[in-house]
């Protein structure tokens with residue numbers, strides 16, 4: 001969801017206002033110490049000796065917010081070089097806290113042979129731990145090293161130890177073009193000795209940065225740092241998510257603030273005898289070639305790298321692949337829960353990873369190397385993809401099915417927002433839309449239910465959804481001229497006499513819209529969900545005509561079309577920015593064309609072209625209703641590509657790579673940055689890095705599309721497939737899908753509400769498939785399928801959640817069907833000949849025929865179905881489906 005109230009307009013601030021400088025405890029007046037290594041130009045603050053500026057040598061791009069440092073010079077504001085810890089003397093129970101930022105004093109300069117060294121005693125509470133900090137040169141990289149000595153006379157247990165990490169992810173008061181030019185985003189890999197922080201410029205272009213361990217410095221946990229909110233930078237807001245720390249030891253946190261939660265790694269502590277010391281360090285390395293060069297940069301530091309295919313969200317019933325690269329041999333692998341995964345070595349660091357038939361949810365694989373390093377790889381096991389989709393449809397149309405036709409808001413029958421923790425439909429919410437069947441946060445559930453029919457139709461579900469369309473969508477959510485209301489629930493007691501609003505809810509917020517505000521039709525985003533819902537039913541009814549009863553397929557397609565055209569009228573706001581899920585507009589255009597509805601296709605094309613042409617003139621075409629967002633890229637990419645605006649396409653793909661990482665952890669792999677939408681669609685409302693919120697599914701459409709155009713760029717598939725797999729992890733064993741997973745270590749759970757999950761599922765349906773790639777690192781593999789090379793042919797069994805789309809990278813061809821499934825396929829690399837076996841899922845009604853489309857995405861070769869007696873239809877080929885499997889050849 002998006003707010004009107006929170007829009008932050010970029011203005012230029014005065015950075016050196018005296019009121020700010022007088023709160024400087026860093027000692028900025030005393031200036032900076034310049035350091036350099038062959039790879040970096042560095043500045044540290046002279047007095048505090050914390051990192052102020054970090055630029056690749058000779059470059060201008062700063063990974064740190066040097067320009068905002070005067071705004072971040074107060075006590076309690078964290079920087080690289082700070083340290084936080086908790087300890088207790090052995091035998092006592094209470095933890096004693098230390099934090100170098102809390103009461104800053106000038107540190108004691110030491111001479112150790114390092115680039116810079118200091119004793120931290122002045123800036124820490126008095127105690128037995130004597131801490132020395134050094135900035136060091138590590139083979140031309142920058143290193144940060146701490147030596148901790150127990151200078152007391154008793155043994156000391158250290159149960160918390162963290163290194164705060166600061167980057168220029170402060171968007172506050174920056175113009176959009178400056179944000180794209182100056183800022184960067186970071187994400188962790190919480191993988192012990194293989195742990196990392198990856199940092200990408202928000203432009204996605206230019207050098208990237210990675211931080212890896214020096215010696216025995218595992219990333220055991222990654223903790224969000226609390227800082228005081230000040231207006232000038234707005235820590236913990238929509239324009240500044242906030243910072244985190246690399247935690248080496250976390251037992252003291254796990255026992256207290258995180259008690260009862262399942263941390264990513266085993267929390268640990270270390271005991272120091274009197275005079276004993278510990279040394280920890282982190283290394284900053286630049287990936288000169290940008291994000292695609294991060295893995296090779298990590299490997300050069302001696303840190304192990306893992307590469308999972310199809311990623312780390314893996315369905316039961318299919319073996320996944322894992323490729324490990326390390327400077328030392330694997331000594332052992334262990335799995336928690338025991339037996340959840342079976343690893344079989346195929347040699348050379350390649351393993352097949354098979355979930356057990358009962359595995360579910362989070363699974364941790366621990367790899368111990370012969371050199372003593374330990375790497376953890378974090379998997380999420382789901383139901384087999386098509387079963388997960390089936391259970392989602394089932395849950396949405398039963399538990400989330402609202403039937404109270406006495407509802408004064410006219411919401412029945414419909415698929416409503418659901419609170420899984422409470423076990424009930426959300427009939428009232430202070431955010432009107434969440435209970436009001438519109439906006440991402442309230443339309444999400446009916447949107448998912450309708451899209452599910454496009455992917456995997458079900459008679460009972462479609463019958464219910466038809467009654468929703470006639471009884472609610474085309475009656476109350478929309479007006480007769482196809483406008484879409486922002487909510488059909490509202491807070492206005494006088495307008496619904498006799499209705500009882502829940503007195504435990506605070507109805508005074510701006511989000512508790514009255515009837516007029518709810519009934520406004522000026523938010524273009526809302527139209528996309530409605531168009532997509534109609535399109536889902538069109539697709540289901542077109543391929544399975546017996547399943548729709550109230551209208552014919554063409555009615556649904558026309559409703560979709562007219563809803564888009566209405567969205568483009570001048571009285572609707574935001575229709576000139578990229579809209580979440582609007583890839584479906586492209587699907588609707590394709591279907592209008594295939595159906596021969598050329599006048600509609602022409603009108604729609606013209607409407608989209610004017611937007612694409614405008615974006616092509618903009619420096620930063622990724623606008624939104626929010627100050628910063630990761631939602632505009634999808635639409636900008638789709639239409640810029642469609643109309644051939646190639647530089648905008650490149651800029652957009654890069655922008656997505658700037659906020660979508662790949663690491664061996666299901667939660668962050670392909671997880672597009674989202675951090676404020678819990679406020680608008682979640683149950684636990686807070687600013688927080690969200691895991692697999694809808695940005696994952698939707699932005700994966702950009703990367704998968706870009707990969708199809710350039711199948712040699714396997715990095716795009718790796719990140720994109722992580723993104724398109726995200727929405728499967730949200731679906732729990734009952735079929736309930738949560739809006740996102742909470743990543744803060746004090747929570748680590750799925751949100752209670754279904755909220756705005758729907759657009760994530762839209763991304764899945766429009767993007768998922770079985771993708772074959774000649775990967776630059778691991779060779780020929782299939783994402784979302786099982787690949788076998790036999791003699792001169794390659795065979796692939798599909799295993800993605802929809803099983804109707806295959807992409808053969810080495811041939812540059814995309815093949816899709818509208819009914820049944822593609823069960824398996826094969827191709828001969830030397831001749832390019834393709835065979836496709838179509839089948840039907842036993843759980844889905846039988847289709848008499850399917851239309852198959854083949855599209856050359858690289859322009860290399862146009863394919864045709866070669867069998868005789870196959871008719872051409874809707875710009876594809878109509879294949880009769882019998883009860884047997886049908887194999888067709890394409891050449």
Ligand SMILES: *[C@@H]1O[C@H](CO)[C@@H](O)[C@H](O)[C@H]1NC(C)=O
Nearest residue numbers: 110119121130131132149151
């Ligand atoms: C802390 O350790 C450093 C380096 O070993 C030493 O020079 C210093 O005297 C120690 N300080 C205290 C208070 O023990």
Ligand SMILES: *[C@@H]1O[C@H](CO)[C@@H](O)[C@H](O)[C@H]1NC(C)=O
Nearest residue numbers: 331332368369370371372373
């Ligand atoms: C490697 O494995 C062997 C046998 O399991 C064990 O004894 C040894 O300590 C391990 N080495 C390392 C470095 O973990």
Ligand SMILES: *[C@@H]1O[C@H](CO)[C@@H](O)[C@H](O)[C@H]1NC(C)=O
Nearest residue numbers: 795824825826835836837887
């Ligand atoms: C699909 O699998 C079946 C069963 O293994 C096999 O007979 C068939 O040839 C395969 N289809 C293709 C196109 O390779």
Ligand SMILES: *[C@@H]1O[C@H](CO)[C@@H](O)[C@H](O)[C@H]1NC(C)=O
Nearest residue numbers: 855856858859860861862863
């Ligand atoms: C494929 O078909 C398109 C449209 O008919 C044509 O323009 C293009 O030249 C063809 N490509 C090849 C490689 O034959």
Ligand SMILES: *[C@@H]1O[C@H](CO)[C@@H](O)[C@H](O)[C@H]1NC(C)=O
Nearest residue numbers: 823824838839840883884885
């Ligand atoms: C179609 O092929 C699949 C996989 O090869 C097989 O499981 C299924 O039984 C086959 N169906 C028919 C009707 O032959």
